[in-house]
Amino acid sequence: MKQSRKMGSIVVWTLISILLALSGMAAMTSAIGETPPNMFYGYVTLNDEPVPAGITVSAYIGEELRGSCAVDGMGVYSLGVTGNESDEGETVTFMICGVPADENATWHARSSTPVSRRLDLSAEDHEVPAVTNPDANQPLIVADGAQTSQLNVTVTDNCAVGIVTVNLSTIGGSDAQVMECIGGDVYSTTTNASVGTANGTYDLRVNASDIAGNYNDSVDIVLEIVPEGMEGMLPKTGDIDGDGDIDFDDGVYLAMYTIYGEPYYLLHADGDVNSSGAVDFDDGIYLAMYTIYGKYYYPLYPPV
Ligand SMILES: [Ca+2]
Ligand SMILES: [Ca+2]
Ligand SMILES: [Ca+2]
Structure with a gap:
């Protein structure tokens, strides 16, 4: 009696195990049914120079975004391009921070191709940054080496802004004072005017470059140096x-x-x-x- 009950529980556990195994196989089958993404990796260059970390690489089939990633500190990207059976043989195109890459690839649903394919990406960017809203928060200051004005400018680029500088040499500063990004697209630095700077209007030339080395130096920030008592007007x-x-x-x-x-x-x-x-x-x-x-x-x- 005792023996047959033991046998009975073995049968039950065996049945449960078989059911569990079958349900596991069903799950695996559905996972196999989903088409895995095509993986790509490689170096990324813009105008033949490695791009800085954080630049976005995006992959498209037709107009549709199918994957994106940020370039790492070594200038390398790695991303999966999603798709399904109907995408077999479609062309995958790539964008490097908004600039079309010269290279493309073919998407495969059932891959006899390697799991991860190396594809170095390169692009040419010749569009200079746009520089707008030149502004001095104190448009009139006295040349006493103490009063300051915060200089601001808005810089955008089709790809990514590099270094933004302003030429302060006429008021006793650096000829390439770096303007720091203070949020959004606004770049800023605070300056005074050295003692001895003549009163008058100073056009302080901004030089905004992108990461590809294109630059725009066509915009000035206007600052007035005035006699004491007129500052702040x-x-x-x-x-x-x-x-x-x-x-x-x-x-x-x-x-x-x-x-x-x-x-x-x-x-x-x-x-x-x-x-x-x-x-x-x-x-x-x-x-x-x-x-x-x-x-x-x-x-x-x-x-x-
Ligand atoms: Ca550009
Ligand atoms: Ca106006
Ligand atoms: Ca009035």
Whole structure:
């Protein structure tokens, strides 16, 4: 009796084991049914130079993104390109931080090809960075070696921004002062003007390069060196939003300033454009009219 009960439990456990084994095989079968990604790895170069760590490599079949990764510290990428049976024989194209790579590959669903394929990637980038929003947070300072102004500029690139510098040699600084990225696409440095710097307007030339060595040195940050007592004053111009030109937007900006104030609408110029002695909504209208009808009817800063 005892013996037959033992036999019975062995049979039950055997059945359970068989069932478990069968369910495991079912799981394995479904895993085999999923087509594994095609793996690629290799060196990445841009204009024949290794790219820095962190640059993104992306793989596409047609327009569809099928995999991406960041390049490591050795300039090497490694990524899996996903697909299914219907992608057999399709062309895989690659992008190096937004620039199409010269190389491509063929996707295989059932691979007789090696599990991981080496494919070095290279691309040519000749697009220079875009430099916008040159700005000095204190547009007027005294040349006393103490007062400072924070210089800012926005730099973007089709691939990745490299080093951004500004030439401060005319006010006693470095001719290639590095501007650090302070968040987003904004690059910044803080400067003073050495004692002895003549009063006047200084165009401080920005030089923004990308990681491929293309550079843009066409934009200046304007800084005024003024006699003591005039520092902190805003320049007398209609360029209220500080984007380098005087247009209808400045009138709207000035009107918004009188409604909402700083910090939503930071003034980059003295806003009393109708010379009434106060900055108010009328100035916004006046400036807008100036941009429509011109200075004959709406002169900016008429002599008192
Ligand atoms: Ca570029
Ligand atoms: Ca403007
Ligand atoms: Ca006014």
